[in-house]
Amino acid sequence: MTPELNFKSLGAKTPYIFEYNSQLLEAFPNPNPNLDPLITLECKEFTSLCPITSQPDFGV
Template sequence: MKAERKLEVFENPHPDVKYEITHQCLEFTSLCPLTGQPDFAEITITYIPYLKCVELKSLKGYLWSYRNEKGFFEDLSNKIAKDLIEVLKPYFLKLEAKFNIRGGIKTTIVINYRKEENYG
């Protein structure tokens, strides 16, 4: 059964305060687009909410939905960040994806987003 790729949000209970939220997924998996072998990563998402926060069960299902998807590290990391930015419209979002060693090379992808007109 394939997990649904949908991020649910809820109203930020304290939009008057700029606070930071960090979520860590220590067991992210996807498939290598060349070999089909599994790739493993730790994904850390840090954001400063504007009007919306991400609901955790949907975030878990969303990340799990990549389990059988083939993709390069750079592509998958950017897709996840862009989807979160689209639904949250945060003041700030940072996604850090630390992929396990593949061919003797450890890869870390870091994406930073700042919505200048709402940040201050």
């Protein structure tokens, strides 16, 4: 038997927007158009969505 959970916020559906406004992005000319750029991103922290409640979580 599973206990009944009466949470106010946990488990509530959270709307997520996966679109972005391209007008917010800034662009600049490539100073070396003959070279293929290699960009590396290194992050020591991350965010994820809980698979049970769909709410955000943070980790280091």
